Amino acid sequence: MSNALRDQLLKAGLVSDKQVKKAVKEKRQEANQRPGKGQANPAVDTRAQAQRTQAEKAERDRQLNLQRQVAAEQKAIAAQIRQMVDSHRIAAAEGDIPFNFADGKTVKRLYVTPPLRDKISRGQLAIVKVEGRYELVSAEAAEKIRARHAPSVILWNEPKPAEEPKAGDDPYAGYEVPDDLMW
Numbered sequence: 001m002s003n004a005l006r007d008q009l010l011k012a013g014l015v016s017d018k019q020v021k022k023a024v025k026e027k028r029q030e031a032n033q034r035p036g037k038g039q040a041n042p043a044v045d046t047r048a049q050a051q052r053t054q055a056e057k058a059e060r061d062r063q064l065n066l067q068r069q070v071a072a073e074q075k076a077i078a079a080q081i082r083q084m085v086d087s088h089r090i091a092a093a094e095g096d097i098p099f100n101f102a103d104g105k106t107v108k109r110l111y112v113t114p115p116l117r118d119k120i121s122r123g124q125l126a127i128v129k130v131e132g133r134y135e136l137v138s139a140e141a142a143e144k145i146r147a148r149h150a151p152s153v154i155l156w157n158e159p160k161p162a163e164e165p166k167a168g169d170d171p172y173a174g175y176e177v178p179d180d181l182m183w
Contacts, residue, residue, distance in 0.1 A: 077148050085130045088141035090116070101127055101155045103134075108154075110134055121179065126156035 009015045095112035099120060102108070110127065112120065116136065119125040126142030128135050129152055137145070139156070146153045 081128075081145050081149055081152055082130055084141050084145055085128055085135050085137055088137045090125060090136040090138070103129065103154050108134060110136075112136070118179070120155070121157060123157040127154045128152055129154050 006015075006020055010017070010020065095110075095116060097112055097114060097117055098109045099112045099117050100107055100109050116125065120127070120136070124139055125136050126139060128137050128142065128145055134154065142153050142156045146156070
């Protein structure tokens with residue numbers, strides 16, 4: 001109780017000295033038992049803080065483990081692609097005809113022989129990029145590589161289906177595109 005209110009209640013005879021002393025004592029004990037304004041119980045607060053910290057650490061560890069697992073999977077896929085390219089590589093170094101192809105926004109050139117160039121254009125061979133090098137591989141190997149990591153297959157002309165009948169209203173029906181057309 002505040003002093004002014006206590007004095008007024010005592011003068012009015014509504015409370016006795018004994019009751020006032022008892023109220024003051026209870027208020028003092030209550031103030032000693034509970035923390036100050038805006039503060040929670042320190043034991044409960046530290047326990048809750050420890051639980052939050054532990055939960056945050058577990059979440060960070062889980063995210064880190066997930067990132068490591070993804071990196072390990074990517075590394076394993078890169079090793080599989082490298083092994084497939086090494087085992088199915090077709091040597092094109094002795095070629096003398098330049099074969100141009102697009103890798104992203106740049107045009108690259110690979111020197112091949114006429115039979116290899118024909119196989120590339122028919123879809124029997126594919127160009128694969130591994131470790132910054134461009135290699136020729138068979139269509140079967142290109143399919144396996146594409147299943148694991150599609151961006152590694154730079155150029156693979158899908159084999160043409162059997163000739164389908166031409167429409168009668170095609171104005172370019174008389175103009176056939178030659179197979180050996182170079183760009």
